[in-house]
Amino acid sequence: MESTDGTVRTSASRIAIVTGVGSGIGGIGRGIALDLLRQGYAVLAADRDAAVQDVVRDLARQAGGGADCLGYAGDLSRPDEARAMAEAALSRWGRIDVLVNNAGSGVIRPFLEHDEASLVATLERNLWTALWCCHAVLPAMVRQNHGRIVNIGADSLRTGIPGHAGYNAAKGGVVGLMVGLAREFAAYDITVNTVSPCVVNTERHRQALRDDSELARAFLQVVPKGRGVEIEEICDFVTFLARRENAFATGQDFSLNGGSAMP
Template structure:
């Protein structure tokens, strides 16, 4: 197999579906040895089988809760046992409870912070020593452009993702001299399966997600008049994980069709 990641070991969190799956597929297609991890064990087995069917060099799965230090440590141990090293860490695990702020409870706020900030924080803290030892590492965090744009019902979620942005720049400054880069991909709207269902008018999905805004109306405000596709987000994450991006560090890259601009 040829590709930018031949001989590299990559961990993609939250990769049983959605953006995480798209990133795992992209890295595997370019030769990476992949660890896919999620709390959804059944989904991971399907993902691993599909990646192997597509010719992935090596794929292993690991089910764990990364919002705890113990879960992140167990993932690192699995990765080192399976592949001997870790070159690339993509912190995609997330999934906030999207609610109007005053409808949140202590439990829903805690879940939102746990899933989106603590998963990233613990994985970075646990995986960094192994990268420092080898003087090489690529960390790509998945943020969200709603941190900049606001967006209905996203205040709690944005608190977590804003923390991810701050963690990204802080770690980049601290560990860049040790051969490690830390960057973030910050999507706006992404055409996930759930978003497609919302656009198609699926009532069950609308009741579950509670966006309080019609995504078709949102699309009309985007200069490109569309949401990003998952494979486009994956392409940006793969670039930041590659040697082509070795001089890029501490950056938060929006991918949003121009919905929000610097």
């Protein structure tokens, strides 16, 4: 049902945008979107792949009756696409309470094997996408005097595992962006945090271990817990930071790393 201003009335208590809900690295974005839907959020699920509409139908089915989910397909490293995504959420619901910057993937290889194209792609997918999505949603959050932004970072910033220099440059930029935004927008009840997993225990990672991959074994060698983080563990932390009640933690990079890096 539409309200008088053209937005759609929803039973959801909060409105969230989750980027990178396609296949991605282990399906983290899809897991976060589903978790938020099950907690009663309305969710705009975004991905660069047009198949995001299939993901939305699947999310709605898994979340059960009444789930309010909208899909958006576009390259969010482009400012016009990020703005269009934010406008899609505002046109439908009239507000944006939460942005989860999950979109991103890295070209993982030794630094001197990178070329311009692979480094530019890594920066665009991770840093530029997060930056433009923040730029797109923050005006609405300022008007509301409320917002929660959660980035998905990388614990490789702390551990220096092989092949991650280019990827770390992008994710390190996301952490720098977080710190600046957290301070600049704190007065508007807008918090900005980052959740940084170590290796994620996906089926692809498990298969790499079965194949005796040297890179997969190197990942685990730095984790005292001896395993990767589960997607559900990432989702729990993200949805905690997204809550309205979580109003004081801001500008923090939270490691989900099984002890691979400690203060």
